[in-house]
Amino acid sequence: MKGTRLLDEIRETNLSYLLLAQQLIREDRAEATFRLGISDEVADLIESLTTAQVLRIAASNMLMCRFRFDDEVVWNLLTSHSKDRSVSGMHAAILMSGKAADASASV
16 A cells, blocks of 8 residues: 555656646746756757656656755755855755756766
């Protein structure tokens, strides 16, 4: 029973993620690729998916989205309980954008 519930939640998350990704890409492609941590090629693919394809992909038991950073410093900034959380959040965003720039430069 727990396994079935978990798979249902993964499928629901996949559908929400794909629909949100398509919306973000259609509204502001540059911001979407940054916020989603995806390449232009992946953005093209996601944007071109039909409704049937989105539903078929979402039905997978494999989670389509992932955490795009594995840096402990970023996690510490995001979970910080300091007085000025906005500064910590901005610092984390700067670090993540630098990682995105490094990744796209190496492609």
